[in-house]
Amino acid sequence: MIMKEGEERRWLWLLAGMFIFLAACVVMSPGFWGGGDSIAHYRIARYAFRHPYLFLDHWGKPFFTLLAAPFAQLGFNGLRLYNVMAGLLAAWYTFRAAHTLGYRHRWLALFFVVTAPVYFILFFSALTEVTFSLVLIVAVWWALRERYDAAAVVLSFLPFVRTEGIVIVMVMAAGMIWFGRYRSLPWLLTGFALFSLAGWPQYHDPLWVIHEMPYRGAADIYGHGSLLHFVKHAPRMFGPLLLVFWLLGLVSLGVEWRRGDERRRVWQELWFVVLPFLAYFSAHSYVWWRGLGGSLGLLRVMAGVVPLMAVTAVGGVDRVMGWIPQNRILRRTVPLLVAVGLLYTPLARYTLPLKEDATQRLLSASAEWLKHSPYYGRPLYYYDLYFQFRLGGDPYDPALCHEKVPDPQHPSKDLPPGSVIQWDAHYGPNEGHLPLQRLRDDPHLKAVKVFRPDPPFKVLGGHDYAIWIFVKETGDTLYEAQ
Numbered sequence: 001m002i003m004k005e006g007e008e009r010r011w012l013w014l015l016a017g018m019f020i021f022l023a024a025c026v027v028m029s030p031g032f033w034g035g036g037d038s039i040a041h042y043r044i045a046r047y048a049f050r051h052p053y054l055f056l057d058h059w060g061k062p063f064f065t066l067l068a069a070p071f072a073q074l075g076f077n078g079l080r081l082y083n084v085m086a087g088l089l090a091a092w093y094t095f096r097a098a099h100t101l102g103y104r105h106r107w108l109a110l111f112f113v114v115t116a117p118v119y120f121i122l123f124f125s126a127l128t129e130v131t132f133s134l135v136l137i138v139a140v141w142w143a144l145r146e147r148y149d150a151a152a153v154v155l156s157f158l159p160f161v162r163t164e165g166i167v168i169v170m171v172m173a174a175g176m177i178w179f180g181r182y183r184s185l186p187w188l189l190t191g192f193a194l195f196s197l198a199g200w201p202q203y204h205d206p207l208w209v210i211h212e213m214p215y216r217g218a219a220d221i222y223g224h225g226s227l228l229h230f231v232k233h234a235p236r237m238f239g240p241l242l243l244v245f246w247l248l249g250l251v252s253l254g255v256e257w258r259r260g261d262e263r264r265r266v267w268q269e270l271w272f273v274v275l276p277f278l279a280y281f282s283a284h285s286y287v288w289w290r291g292l293g294g295s296l297g298l299l300r301v302m303a304g305v306v307p308l309m310a311v312t313a314v315g316g317v318d319r320v321m322g323w324i325p326q327n328r329i330l331r332r333t334v335p336l337l338v339a340v341g342l343l344y345t346p347l348a349r350y351t352l353p354l355k356e357d358a359t360q361r362l363l364s365a366s367a368e369w370l371k372h373s374p375y376y377g378r379p380l381y382y383y384d385l386y387f388q389f390r391l392g393g394d395p396y397d398p399a400l401c402h403e404k405v406p407d408p409q410h411p412s413k414d415l416p417p418g419s420v421i422q423w424d425a426h427y428g429p430n431e432g433h434l435p436l437q438r439l440r441d442d443p444h445l446k447a448v449k450v451f452r453p454d455p456p457f458k459v460l461g462g463h464d465y466a467i468w469i470f471v472k473e474t475g476d477t478l479y480e481a482q
Contacts, residue, residue, distance in 0.1 A: 011095060011107055015088050018114060022084045022123050027077055031354035034125035034300070036427065039385040041065075042079050042126040043395050045072035051396050056199045059214040063135070063160035063191065064128045072126075076389075079126040087114065087123055090134040093141050094307040098314040100144045101269055102262075105317045105335055111342040112245075112310035118237040119303045120346035124354050129303040132161045136168065136276075137307040143272045148176055152187035160191055162304060163213070167283045168276045175271030224291030230284060230302060237302050238309060239345040241338060246309045248316030250274065255319075269312070277308040358453050359426070359465065363387045366451045366467045370420070375448070375471055379419040381405045383427040383434075387467075408434040412444035412472050421445070421470040425463040436468065445470045 032038055044060035045068040055069070056062055071082035091113035098106035113119060113133075122130050135158050142151035155172055158165030169188060176184050192209060199208045226232070234243055253274070257266045281302070288297040317338065324330050356364060367390035370376055380401040382388045393400050405421060407413045411434065415421075421439065429435045439445055451467040459465045 011110060012092075014107075014110060015092060018110075019084060019088055022088075023081055025352045025354075026080045026084060026124060029124055029353035029355075031356040031360060032076070032080070032124055032126075033121050033354070034127045035359075036385045038126040039389050041068070041128060042072060042076050043385070043389070045069045045079060045126075046075075047394060047396055049073070050394065053202055054396070056195070056202055058209070058212045061128050061161050061163075062195055062198075063157045064131050067131060068126075076126065080124060083125060083127070083130045084123045086134045087119065087130045090130065090137050090307050091310075093134070093137045094310045097137060097141045097144055097273075097307075097311050100141065101265060101311065101315070103311075103314045103318050105321065106314055108317055108335060108338060108342075109307075109310045109314050111339050112242050112313050113307050115342040115346050116238050116242055116303070116306045116309075117346050117349050118299055119306045121350060122300060122303050127300065128162050129300055132158065132165065132304040133307050135161055136165070136304065139172070140272050140276075140308070140311075143172065143175070144268055146179075148179075148181040148184035149187050152176070152184045153190050156188050156191035158191075160195055162301075164280065164283060164301075167279050171276045171279045172272060175275070178267070178271055225288050225297050227285055227289040229288055229297050230281060230299070233299055237299050238306070239342070241341050241345065242306075242309060242313055245313035245316035245320075245338075248319055249312035249314070250316075252315050252319040253312070269315075273308050273311050277305045277312075280305050358457060359459075360386060362451050362453050362465075362467055363424070364390050366422070366449070366469065367391050369449060369451075370422075370469065373449075375418075375420050375469075378471075379416050380422065381415065381419060382422040383432050384422065384424045384467075387422050387424070404432050405434065408432060408438070410442070411439050411470075412442050415472050417472055417474040419472045421472075423468045423470065425465045425467075426459040429463060430460050439468065439470055444472055446473050 041060060041064070044054050044057050045065050048054040048065055048069045054060065055065055057065065067086075068079055068082055071078045074081075091110045094109040094113050095106050098109045119130070119133070135154060139151045139155040139158065142148070142154060151172070155169055158169060173185060173188055176182075196206055196209055200206050202208075203212060205211055230237070238246070253266055253269060256262065284301055286292075317335065321331065321334065324334060363384055363386045367387050370391065379399075380388070380391070381404065382401060383404060385395075385403070388395050388401055388403075391401075395401060395403070405411045405413075405415065411421065423432075423434065423436065423439060425436070440447065447468055448471050449469040453465055457465055
């Protein structure tokens with residue numbers, strides 16, 4: 001379908017307006033989304049130029065780090081603004097994918113993507129899901145245009161933004177086979193080959209991408225849950241309008257398939273839009289149910305496939321509009337009401353600008369206290385990344401700080417005298433495998449300050465949240481924790 005003259009320019013102006021609004025909200029927000037994972041991705045990207053090995057950090061996701069690192073040099077907000085730009089670009093390619101499929105109300109794709117609650121809130125984070133969605137929808141757009149070599153090359157980098165992208169790669173590879181494009185399949189190895197070669201000198205292993213997989217043995221920390229966990233939370237994640245129109249879009253595809261209408265276009269959307277979404281959704285449901293792959297059942301992972309939902313949802317809008325009488329006012333009013341309803345969903349759910357949550361406020365207060373205490377400047381061992389972030393400094397400089405104590409069974413072992421330990425009830429006993437009592441029982445450590453939230457609340461593992469500051473004694477006069 002040929003796009004009307006000036007149509008692209010009109011919607012690009014809309015995206016520019018969205019960027020101004022979202023950028024202003026991000027810059028004015030002292031709070032952020034994503035907890036410690038946001039800080040971890042930010043600092044990997046921020047210090048990758050100073051410590052080049054970070055570009056190949058498997059947990060940080062090498063392709064995400066490569067894209068995000070230049071923006072991270074501008075600070076945490078620089079990386080959040082990158083997420084805003086990546087998200088709006090993903091929305092734009094969703095619009096173009098809907099156009100390729102011939103949908104009339106393709107402009108609503110911009111709203112379906114940006115306003116999905118699980119997607120919208122990630123603009124205030126430094127997480128990977130938005131970049132994942134961008135890489136995915138660009139690959140899908142190429143596939144829908146039957147440029148399978150280009151689609152395969154772009155798709156090959158998806159697992160280097162989020163590991164579970166391999167599920168989508170396999171489904172889309174099957175789609176290429178269905179359409180007889182066997183010659184495009186080798187291009188799916190592009191990302192794997194390039195990153196394997198790049199990391200070989202560092203890891204001394206040509207298969208480091210496989211052998212250094214970071215998501216193992218985490219079920220004892222994160223547990224597992226219901227197989228229908230994501231199904232139950234679908235309205236909360238996607239919003240009612242996106243969900244309803246997506247379901248209508250599926251029905252519409254089924255009707256078209258049975259009638260034999262544009263059978264090739266229907267198969268294209270099934271293989272490159274619907275099935276990748278369903279495979280991704282099902283894979284996350286399964287690993288959370290079985291407690292595999294370090295899954296915590298986080299709803300935010302579904303943001304990565306929101307553009308796929310949006311494409312099919314536009315088809316649902318087209319189907320509904322086909323039921324409306326040939327009335328010019330109705331045909332203009334209904335899509336506008338849908339857009340307004342979509343805008344209302346995230347703005348009603350989130351208070352903007354974002355404020356620090358209770359955990360972030362307490363961590364900020366504890367970091368500020370340490371800055372003005374006699375213990376500032378000593379070697380620091382910390383458990384919450386945001387605490388170190390608030391203190392400032394290079395987190396990868398061993399002369400300044402270390403993440404976690406080297407021996408959780410004997411916390412003071414190998415720590416220089418005078419060292420400071422920051423322990424919190426979320427990361428300390430879970431990822432850190434260090435219960436509070438072990439610190440308190442260590443004869444070489446002294447608790448010098450405790451921070452407790454008011455009102456109290458519990459965190460992962462059922463622990464009452466608190467932050468404790470310990471010091472390894474040096475003979476100084478220390479005061480008891482208040």
